[in-house]
Ligand code: NAI
């Protein structure tokens with residue numbers, strides 16, 4: 103079987119972790135008998151500074167034709183903060199209705215976590231973040247700008263349809279796991295949005311009587327998640343809270359270098375996108391210090407999504423045995439560079 107995949111390496115360490123990931127995917131193709139027809143797209147800071155182009159109609163149409171998108175990272179000190187993030191990453195998530203941002207929080211054996219005493223058995227959950235609405239719709243206004251009376255209003259938009267598709271996905275996911283679902287919100291204060299989220303949870307839960315449903319306020323989540331992650335199986339939450347608690351999740355599982363994510367289109371109308379959760383890390387770009395494991399595990403999530411489950415599992419287990427020998431973040435004392443780590447993982451897959 104052949105899959106058409108678009109690669110967008112982007113900026114900073116994006117191209118470095120992308121090249122490691124493609125190396126691993128090449129090994130997986132040989133070993134498991136499928137093939138990836140890859141097209142690389144030039145986008146990001148350099149392209150923007152040269153052409154003024156961000157997300158645009160031509161690129162949209164070209165990307166739409168692919169089975170999946172692999173994304174590196176975007177962001178550059180030479181570009182005003184927010185331009186590439188909003189103008190490209192958020193634009194893609196919204197245009198392609200990548201309604202679910204799926205982030206596994208899994209502590210792999212041997213990976214250093216800052217949480218004392220935490221073991222891999224106690225840390226295996228997934229966070230499902232609503233990915234297209236909430237406070238990230240980009241609506242709001244500023245009145246009396248640049249005066250002592252300035253008022254900035256930032257709106258959060260929550261629709262029954264938007265919440266329902268994410269909640270339904272989460273219940274299905276819980277059914278394939280430990281059958282436990284937790285809604286994370288702040289419904290005692292954000293009354294309108296919180297009521298709609300709880301309402302949808304209550305409604306959908308009737309179709310899944312086997313799934314145990316729970317609720318935790320987002321501030322309390324910041325306490326429970328690091329202290330007792332075993333309490334959670336599937337956590338579903340809105341866009342803003344999800345952005346925040348998934349970074350906390352990444353810390354617990356051993357840092358930005360190992361955390362993976364998927365941006366899933368649920369109706370098949372557009373491709374899903376897979377990316378490590380870290381950014382372009384301009385502070386270490388070009389040094390070969392970037393840990394490619396988060397990007398490689400995102401590549402494995404892509405293969406699982408495309409139906410190549412066996413290859414995905416092989417990549418995961420190869421990455422796990424390599425990552426246990428590494429510090430959480432790469433650096434000069436690591437003894438191995440980005441390419442070397444990816445090569446080790448690729449070799450393990452080929453030896454399978
Ligand atoms: P960042 O994730 O790029 O870096 C944070 C820290 O973690 C840095 O010290 C970096 O060196 C380190 N780090 C990150 N990934 C690493 C890896 N794979 N291996 C070793 N060390 C790693 O976040 P930061 O510094 O806040 O943002 C840098 C740029 O990236 C900004 O322009 C930001 O807007 C953008 N960004 C882009 C994202 C994306 O493309 N989806 C996500 C987050 C930030």
Ligand code: MG
Nearest residue numbers: 345346349379
């Ligand atoms: Mg974030």
